[in-house]
Amino acid sequence: MHTPERPPQPQPPPEGHDSGNPPDRRSFLARASSMGMIAGLGASYGTAGLYAARYLYPSKPRDKAWMFVARIADVAVGGSLRYTTPGGEKVALARQGSAGTVEDFVALSSTCPHLGCQVHWESQNQRFFCPCHNGAFDKSGKGISGPPGDAGQSLPRYPLRVEGGLLYIEVPTESLEVADASAPREGHDPCLDGGAPL
Amino acid sequence: MSLSPLTWIRERVPVGPEQLRELTNEPVPNHLKKWWWCLGGTPAYLFVVQIVTGILLAFYYKPSPQTAYESVRYITEEASFGWFLRGLHKWAATMMVAAVVLHQMRIFFTGAYRKPRELNWLVGMCLLLLTLIVGFTGYSLVYEQLSYWGATVGANITDSVPVVGVYLKELLLGGEVYNENTLSRFFILHAAVLPVTMAALIALHVTLIRLQGVTEFHFRDEDRKKPAFFNFFPDHLLTELSIGLVLMVLLSVLATVLPAEMGPKADPLSTPEVIKPEWFFYVAFRWLKLFSGTLAVLSMGLIVFLMYAWPFIDARIRRSRPESEASVWIGVAGALAIIALTVWEASVAH
Amino acid sequence: MTLEFKRGVIAFLSAAFLVSLLFVQWREVSRRAEESGHVKPHINVPAASKACVDCHLQSTPGLVAHWTGSKHAERGVGCLECHEAQKGEVDGFDHYGPHIATVVTPSDCARCHTEVAAEFGRSHHAKGGNILASLDNFLAEVVEGNRGPIALNSPTPGRAFVHANGMSSANTGCQQCHGAKVGLESSDGGILTVDDFKPGPDGKPTNLDAVARIVKDQNGRPKFASSTWPNTGIGRINLDGSLGSCSACHSRHDFSPRRARQPENCGKCHLGPDHPQKEIYEESKHGVAFRDLLHEMNLDADEWVLGKDYTGAPTCASCHMSGNVRNGGRITHDPGERISWTNRPPVSLAMDTDLDHKIVGETDPEKRRALVNDTWEAKRTRMQEVCSVCHSAEYVNGFYKQYDDFVVLYNEKFAKPGQRMMKALVDNGLRTKADFDEQVEWTWYYLWHHEGRRARHGASMMAPDYAHWHGMFEVAERFYMELIPQVRELAEHGREQGKIAEADAVLSVVNEILARPEHQWYERDLAKMRAERGKEPK
Incomplete structure (x- = not known):
């Protein structure tokens, strides 16, 4: 690949002009400087690479918040209600005790513990059903058939808290589901008529 | 039968250290032992920095008017080290323009574009223009006030090119005015089309150098008996590595001390009082203010054409007047004009 | 340059690069630390209220922004939690799905804030709307306006008025502090209020006849009588029979505790010539310290306990409502719980209250003891708990001695004699029973309702200028120079x-009255002068 008109290459030029050093000292210097160079390059560019990896890794865990659900007085013992998280996930919430404490309540996630699909309630079969692999759960969220039944998995429960007679739930606040604000609602468009004329 | 992994690989990829050495052992003229002759490697190094940081930024960037600004804000304020990577990308872009211009000036004043290297000058000119365009499209992606209005003004400048201008502009914007499709166009140009083109041209640029060799340059006081060349590997590679490190230190300090910030979000209904492009467009911006629309664009096009054609013009001059120093004087005049216009634009608000 | 040297240079430059990267890491860490304290809590719109928020972001963005800054928003309490109405409520209407009501009443707030609402319900604040048949209202409705439309004297160029609304001074002046009786337009042209609907304990109307007469717009939304709504008077009389308005102090829609803790909030009503508590506070050392130490007031604290969360200065709320370290941080929404004198009437009364939180008027000590449920001493002790966070017992007792002395002086020297003279005039048929139709009635009203209150309030909250120049000085002038003559x-x-x-x-x-020793100075020299004049030959 050399250009033809070039004179032939001299042998690799002597490494440096200060040839006064004895050969063993020079080879030691060569080895030491090589090591220093390789270590330095590895450490600095390696650190930069680590920063890049840290940048790519999610900077914080999924956002969660304690949300108000209901006054505990409004939930009858044995009764249940459906709560929808800000991200749109459905939560089945039931009251099983009358102590008025957080132990009375159970809040079931609708995310299947098997592989994360969304379960739905089948009232005719009195069970939660997961369409992905035919998993089924009873009213209390215990797996009864399909992969969750075999593995003894239950629907995950959300943390609850009672404070001053009010029930709060800790739920994730983000999801890919984006409410379509432009979807037509019942009746006329509220954003256009803006209520009573001024 | 046990084989060492090296042998295993060698059997399948029949390239040995000897071939590799042969391939990389570009004989490097001795003048490149002086650090300030190594400007050509600098833009190449910065190009790699831009590719790496650009890919990282693209992981979070979302090119649409609704999401662009917010995603840049996310990178700057929320992603770990996002502000640093964005700072690196911004400063490396600035330095890359500077490095390309310095490299070109070195080539010009040493006459390294002359026969047989005219073609490489043309490739280099293309790379210069592409660097500027990549800078322009990248700046537009932030979708802040200045970048939005910069893009609008830039697109309307192409409009004043006679005959084809209006089509060029609509092609660039994806519509008659800045619209929903514009940002994704700019993004794909900035992040795919232009960098791939540049990578190909850089490969061509280097191949041509490898085929023609680096221009030899002798100083008057040089010892003629000493070898005129030294090896690229490992000697010159170490030089380039050092330059790379200096650039990295410079970039991280700049990215930390003068981080890339965010202006107000683009508002298509209100143009800011003072709008300025990035500094490397100051020359063109001032030129546009000096002459009216079409004249300015046409004269600028003529200048770019003359720059492309310079090796051939220079050859003609040297044929008729071999001892002419015209190229030096023209170069000095050009450089002074560029500096003067840039300083002028920088020092006034309008 | 040798290769070794070059490698050394590279090692050195690598180290420099590494150092600059460590600097980057340090910046990243300090940036995170800085942000962790400053970032506002993220607001999550409850799913049920999402449609409300989406739409109101366009129609009333400021309203949503206020809510976004509220504790309610932080804890997942959205629009429907307060505005949702049950079927059958008189002001309920379907609003793009949910059934809601515009006016949020204390009964709505009480669904969660039960105890607070009960305290408030007992307070004098909640009964602020009772003024609607009082002496003050007579002023606004009759003296200042007219109970009925007023015919025009002449047209207003450019405007096409039919008549003047005689009640507008009462609507705007009285009711925006005291509270309106919220009303809906009736198909017979009148106004339907709680008196017509006769709500049961659940707040739903029992008189369906009245319900049938409610005027509704094309969307089925009942029309409020514009003279009664908007209104945030503290004693508002609501359609569901509840009394009061929580937003009077806890402005909608951010329900800011911070704002309710500041004197300006009370100053919406407690100011002006008849009860300048706000100005008195500003003159006092307490108010001066508050202005100065505003930055130390920790107004965003959760509990805001005096002596724990802040000590810079007390505000109105600190003394009359908020918790302190001496009372275990107990907050009350009945500001009367710590007041030992009522300085509202012409003659100040001790705040002995009965089971209904009304002042006991009984004079017989035995019967009185049986009636009194909460004594003035108990109330004073509660206030002294607040004082003692900063002041010694001796200091506090000394102040109360000065305060008692001042009130008793006013009562005995001017108020009781004035009251006696006004009664004697009526009893003897020398003045009409109608108020404000004779000069002496205005004089007496000025004396106790304006100047007398200024004096007593000035004394109660340490504003010497109000106690004296704006107070007793003017009381005395009014008494000697106008009332007696x-x-x-x-x-x-x-x-x-x-x-x-x-x-x-x-x-x-x-x-x-004038023969009493405290008044003898008044005509002693005059009498002497008259006597001397009498001796002179004519």
């Missing part, structure tokens, strides 16, 4: 008309 003039006028016995009766009351 006007009472005498009315008596003389009666005598001229033949009511000799009645005139003598009134004059003897006046003379009896």
